[in-house]
Amino acid sequence: MTNSIGELEWADCILVTGSNTSETHPVIATFIKRAAYLHGKTLIVIDPRRLYLVRHAHLWLRQRPGSDIAVLNGLMHVIIRDNLQDHDYIARRTENFDALKETVARYTPALVEQVSGVPAADLERAARLYAAAPRAAIVYAMGITQHTTGTNNVISLANLAMLCGNVGLESGGVNPLRGQNNVQGACDMGGLPNVFSGYQAVTDPAKRWKMEAAWNVRNLPDWEGLTLTEMLPGIAEGRIKALYIIGENPVISEADADEIINPLKELDFLVVQDIFLTETGKLADVVLPAASFAEKDGTFTNTERRVALVRRAVPPVGQSRPDWQIICELSRRMGYPMDYAGPEEIFEEIRRVTPSYAGVTYRRLEQEGGLQWPCPHPEHPGTRFLHQDRFTRGLGRFFAIDYQEPTELPDDQYPLILTTGRVLYQYHTGTMSRRAPGLVEKAPECRVEMAAADAEAYGIQDGEMVRVCSRRGEIKVRAQVSFKAIPGTIFIPFHYYEAAVNRLTIAALDPVAKIPEYKVCAVQIRKLRPSPPKAAAAAEAESHGGSP
Amino acid sequence: MSAPRMTINGVPVEFSPGQTILEAAQSAGVSIPTLCHYPDTRPTGACRVCVVELEGARSLVPACATYSAPGQVVHTDTERVDAARRMVLELMLASGNHNCLICEAGGDCELQALAYRYQIDPPAFGKPPGTTYYYEDNNSMIIRDFSRCIQCARCVKACTDRQVNLAIAVGYRGAETTIVAAGDQPYIDSECVFCGECVQACPTGALLDKHARFLGRVWERQKVRSTCPYCGVGCQIDLQVKEGRIIQVTGADAVPNRGRLCVKGRFGWHFVHHPERLKTPLIKENGSLRKADWEEALNLVATRFAELKDREGPDKIGGWCSARITNEENYLMQKFMRAVLGTNHVDHCARL
Numbered sequence: 001m002t003n004s005i006g007e008l009e010w011a012d013c014i015l016v017t018g019s020n021t022s023e024t025h026p027v028i029a030t031f032i033k034r035a036a037y038l039h040g041k042t043l044i045v046i047d048p049r050r051l052y053l054v055r056h057a058h059l060w061l062r063q064r065p066g067s068d069i070a071v072l073n074g075l076m077h078v079i080i081r082d083n084l085q086d087h088d089y090i091a092r093r094t095e096n097f098d099a100l101k102e103t104v105a106r107y108t109p110a111l112v113e114q115v116s117g118v119p120a121a122d123l124e125r126a127a128r129l130y131a132a133a134p135r136a137a138i139v140y141a142m143g144i145t146q147h148t149t150g151t152n153n154v155i156s157l158a159n160l161a162m163l164c165g166n167v168g169l170e171s172g173g174v175n176p177l178r179g180q181n182n183v184q185g186a187c188d189m190g191g192l193p194n195v196f197s198g199y200q201a202v203t204d205p206a207k208r209w210k211m212e213a214a215w216n217v218r219n220l221p222d223w224e225g226l227t228l229t230e231m232l233p234g235i236a237e238g239r240i241k242a243l244y245i246i247g248e249n250p251v252i253s254e255a256d257a258d259e260i261i262n263p264l265k266e267l268d269f270l271v272v273q274d275i276f277l278t279e280t281g282k283l284a285d286v287v288l289p290a291a292s293f294a295e296k297d298g299t300f301t302n303t304e305r306r307v308a309l310v311r312r313a314v315p316p317v318g319q320s321r322p323d324w325q326i327i328c329e330l331s332r333r334m335g336y337p338m339d340y341a342g343p344e345e346i347f348e349e350i351r352r353v354t355p356s357y358a359g360v361t362y363r364r365l366e367q368e369g370g371l372q373w374p375c376p377h378p379e380h381p382g383t384r385f386l387h388q389d390r391f392t393r394g395l396g397r398f399f400a401i402d403y404q405e406p407t408e409l410p411d412d413q414y415p416l417i418l419t420t421g422r423v424l425y426q427y428h429t430g431t432m433s434r435r436a437p438g439l440v441e442k443a444p445e446c447r448v449e450m451a452a453a454d455a456e457a458y459g460i461q462d463g464e465m466v467r468v469c470s471r472r473g474e475i476k477v478r479a480q481v482s483f484k485a486i487p488g489t490i491f492i493p494f495h496y497y498e499a500a501v502n503r504l505t506i507a508a509l510d511p512v513a514k515i516p517e518y519k520v521c522a523v524q525i526r527k528l529r530p531s532p533p534k535a536a537a538a539a540e541a542e543s544h545g546g547s548p
Numbered sequence: 549m550s551a552p553r554m555t556i557n558g559v560p561v562e563f564s565p566g567q568t569i570l571e572a573a574q575s576a577g578v579s580i581p582t583l584c585h586y587p588d589t590r591p592t593g594a595c596r597v598c599v600v601e602l603e604g605a606r607s608l609v610p611a612c613a614t615y616s617a618p619g620q621v622v623h624t625d626t627e628r629v630d631a632a633r634r635m636v637l638e639l640m641l642a643s644g645n646h647n648c649l650i651c652e653a654g655g656d657c658e659l660q661a662l663a664y665r666y667q668i669d670p671p672a673f674g675k676p677p678g679t680t681y682y683y684e685d686n687n688s689m690i691i692r693d694f695s696r697c698i699q700c701a702r703c704v705k706a707c708t709d710r711q712v713n714l715a716i717a718v719g720y721r722g723a724e725t726t727i728v729a730a731g732d733q734p735y736i737d738s739e740c741v742f743c744g745e746c747v748q749a750c751p752t753g754a755l756l757d758k759h760a761r762f763l764g765r766v767w768e769r770q771k772v773r774s775t776c777p778y779c780g781v782g783c784q785i786d787l788q789v790k791e792g793r794i795i796q797v798t799g800a801d802a803v804p805n806r807g808r809l810c811v812k813g814r815f816g817w818h819f820v821h822h823p824e825r826l827k828t829p830l831i832k833e834n835g836s837l838r839k840a841d842w843e844e845a846l847n848l849v850a851t852r853f854a855e856l857k858d859r860e861g862p863d864k865i866g867g868w869c870s871a872r873i874t875n876e877e878n879y880l881m882q883k884f885m886r887a888v889l890g891t892n893h894v895d896h897c898a899r900l
Contacts (some may be wrong), residue, residue, distance in 0.1 A: 327881060
């Protein structure tokens with residue numbers, strides 16, 4: 001996030017798009033809802049589903065899945081047409097405005113309505129609400145990024161924010177909500193194929209020399225590695241022979257999952273390190289038992305770049321060990337001793353080689369309760385919001401982006417759009433959440449959310465088992481007629497291995513971010529049995545419920 | 549311009565405009581007892597425990613719901629105030645079945661603490677013996693025991709103002725007044741999303757975390773501050789631990805969550821002690837996994853990695869960091885892959 005979670009409550013306008021915030025980041029949603037409900041601030045939701053957050057929204061724009069760029073260009077079209085942009089900010093802080101202006105000029109509300117289904121009048125209203133707010137925050141998540149145009153979707157949001165001078169001020173910004181507890185930290189620490197910790201490029205000789213000196217090694221590789229979504233196909237191509245997987249369950253979480261299981265079996269050697277024996281672990285040659293978060297010390301970095309302590313509360317279960325100890329043991333056995341007394345000593349090394357973390361210490365975290373990077377020196381208070389006086393590259397650059405259709409659109413054979421995501425009561429592949437009795441009680445099994453009109457069109461009753469097929473696979477899943485679904489688009493969460501929706505999704509990747517298009521693919525849906533017993537359907541319907 | 553001033557218990561104090569008498573007193577170090585007051589919510593003045601004498605006012609005023617004004621003269625500790633508070637507490641104790649012996653809130657109950665402080669005798673006007681109270685135990689997370697409810701409605705404020713879930717409200721009127729969810733339904737059949745904010749807000753034992761019941765009194769628990777292992781919000785949590793096991797998780801009053809949690813953070817921690825946790829390394833032999841000790845497993849991994857590196861070159865091995873492990877561990881993993889194995893094939897699930 002460019003800004004902080006707490007600032008959202010005081011934004012004059014919040015635009016939420018591609019984020020089912022109240023189910024996937026419920027506590028961030030409380031700040032957004034407080035802004036709208038308690039302080040009367042403007043909330044605009046742009047999403048293909050009628051999310052719970054829509055109840056608190058002043059305006060809901062319902063776009064066709066994948067048409068985000070058309071909608072965002074349409075908003076900018078109206079703002080520039082009506083001269084509502086922040087001229088001073090554009091002049092002082094940005095460049096390439098004319099290219100943007102030229103491109104969005106084509107996105108008239110009428111055209112956008114045709115492409116996206118968003119009524120022109122609503123688009124105009126949303127544009128004026130966003131532009132009128134002195135401080136407007138944009139909040140987005142995987143609904144924006146998990147597209148073949150994911151990178152361009154994000155750039156378009158940045159265009160919109162800069163157009164109205166909303167980057168670099170409190171309660172504004174462009175705020176991606178990271179999905180997992182330490183996904184921000186994993187990126188910050190160099191868990192990426194192209195950078196060391198602190199986003200220092202592996203292709204930059206100076207950075208490589210610095211790390212070689214710090215680590216006392218020579219000849220660190222100077223080429224960019226493969227991303228996770230490239231490593232898997234790389235197995236069949238012979239580019240990858242062995243994998244060491246920590247805390248990840250790709251058999252469930254990867255797009256086009258049937259295409260994952262077989263390559264994993266083809267590996268010469270697969271090591272899986274996790275707290276449970278996952279579906280991926282079952283394919284491994286060696287499984288190493290890791291300690292859970294409650295059994296070790298360390299730090300996580302949250303979505304607002306805040307580093308916070310994780311503390312050992314209970315002893316490791318069985319013979320399980322913290323991941324850092326396991327890595328140290330392996331390293332020692334391979335002739336490179338890593339002798340750390342504990343996580344704090346590792347963190348001290350991180351500080352030395354990572355400028356944005358240099359001012360963070362365990363002692364400060366203990367006393368101040370969390371610090372937001374960049375925090376370049378021990379007296380630095382941390383950074384609540386980014387880009388205050390200048391962007392990282394100097395001027396903020398507008399990019400002229402055109403709308404592009406998703407890779408797979410519905411047709412006669414596969415007439416529905418499938419979009420995937422999470423539900424409130426479950427998390428990711430369910431390894432943790434499906435072992436909590438309360439969460440299982442509320443969300444015991446996979447359900448496909450569909451609109452009443454679609455259910456009727458396909459003769460499907462609420463609670464009935466159905467078969468959902470794409471060109472890549474099929475799953476059986478229980479139907480749930482839901483007010484959240486809009487005719488033509490169904491939603492299936494990806495938490496359940498027995499109805500693994502990623503058997504259906506398409507492994508089409510964004511060319512830059514290599515993120516799969518989880519949010520749009522074409523499917524068909526069929527009844528599993530001719531007619532279900534009515535009593536069973538009624539009993540199922542009763543066990544639904546709950547809305548954040 | 550200097551800050552406006554008022555007088556509390558004969559001492560002149562400054563206050564900020566918009567502060568209630570309660571907040572002004574708190575800033576000045578004067579403690580006023582409260583039961584319904586809850587930070588980050590709008591004042592309701594429901595419990596009347598915080599009443600104070602305000603010179604010029606006809607009756608006692610609730611400090612939590614009366615705004616400070618320049619020149620106000622407030623007394624927080626007079627005989628009249630004391631008597632009113634005692635009466636309120638006596639009525640509360642009489643309104644239910646406040647038996648502390650096996651109450652989960654014992655030692656952590658704000659009503660119990662005030663009864664002790666004001667030395668309230670057993671209720672003079674108790675309800676007739678055999679009076680029954682609503683008791684709800686039909687979900688696996690939250691128990692509602694209205695025999696211990698004092699109708700302070702702090703739960704409603706927590707649900708409405710803090711979480712903005714709008715799932716519960718004060719229902720009915722007069723002596724029938726009670727807390728209701730969705731037209732007086734059990735939580736499980738209502739719009740409740742089980743964030744448990746109401747449980748954390750309840751000053752007595754009327755709303756309970758069902759998992760934690762009978763697992764340990766408040767003074768037997770050790771609280772360990774940590775960070776939630778679910779989504780990327782990074783909520784600060786207190787792991788409440790007894791004898792090496794987590795028995796409850798509560799939201800810490802810290803940034804970013806300010807005490808709030810969601811259903812996963814509060815009720816989703818059982819995986820830690822789940823019997824299916826991996827307890828030993830496993831090695832695949834003849835197509836199935838068998839138990840192994842650490843020596844054998846680590847040696848095997850190190851040997852195989854070394855062999856593969858020699859035979860195929862370093863760029864044939866990939867390593868996946870994880871969004872589930874700590875910064876320190878992610879850092880070591882990429883260091884291991886780069887410095888020891890010599891590959892940049894390092895990534896994690898950020899895209900999923």
